[in-house]
Amino acid sequence: MFCSTLSNISLALLFFLHLFFANSLYADDDLKAKELTKFQKDSIYISTEVEKAQKLSYSKPDSAEIIIHKMIAYSSKENSDFGKMSGYLTLGIIKFNRQDLEQSKDYFEKALKLAEKLEDESTKADILNGFGSYYLKKNNLDKAIECDPNERGVHLERGRAFYQIGKFDYALRDFEIELSKGLGNHKIYHYLALANFKLGNKKEAKENFKIYKEFEDFLKNSKENSVLEQDKKFNNSFELNVENGEEFCLYG
Secondary structure (H helix, E strand, O other): OOHHHOOOOOHHHHHHHHHHHHHHHHOOOOOOHHHHHHHHHHHHHHHHHHHHHHHHOOOOHHHHHHHHHHHHHHHHHOOOHHHHHHHHHHHHHHHHHOOOHHHHHHHHHHHHHHHHHHOOHHHHHHHHHHHHHHHHHOOOHHHHHHHOOOOOOHHHHHHHHHHHOOOHHHHHHHHHHHHHOOOOOOHHHHHHHHHHHHOOOHHHHHHHHHHHHHHHHHHHHOOOOOHHHHHOOOOOOEEEEOOOOEEEEOOO
């Protein structure tokens, strides 16, 4: 549902990593110039192949996978953990987008081991983002949050789950965390209103709902899709009637 938070490896990121490792190698006085040149060429090759695969990942995913498998084979031959890590992460993303979740998870695990070995925190963050999306797809919301607490929507979804089983205090906490991410999903005010209302916080509920409706009116006036239309997809979609303090099922 929130697959958009799954990071693709960008060419800029790979060049950043390339420069980081190249500078580390350059600091070694015993490193021969030709070895450094080869490392730079390998890094550019890896970056280029990943970029090719990304461009084909949706239109021709089989071709994208072939490119990355060849790149991983080359990296293995050249003992490049950086290349293998980049390849496994890319394959994990491709497999995720193809709904092959278990294969995706396997590749993320391989990439994570190499990222930890290389102490590459930037790529590790992308891998954990992938794990977060995997567990979100598997409806393991606690694990998704553990892997990537900043992932858009994970606290919203867990809050909805808490709300549906009557744990309104836990739901409110997760809705507040989701709001604190500042990712611009105004629907969160709808759920804040519901949770506050259930907890007897009618003043806060009214304030939350007022903000939600203001956003709704703005979107309708702008002729954009209403979040209320999106809510029709959910079986348990509720709206707060602020005027008489009642809660009713809007879509049944």
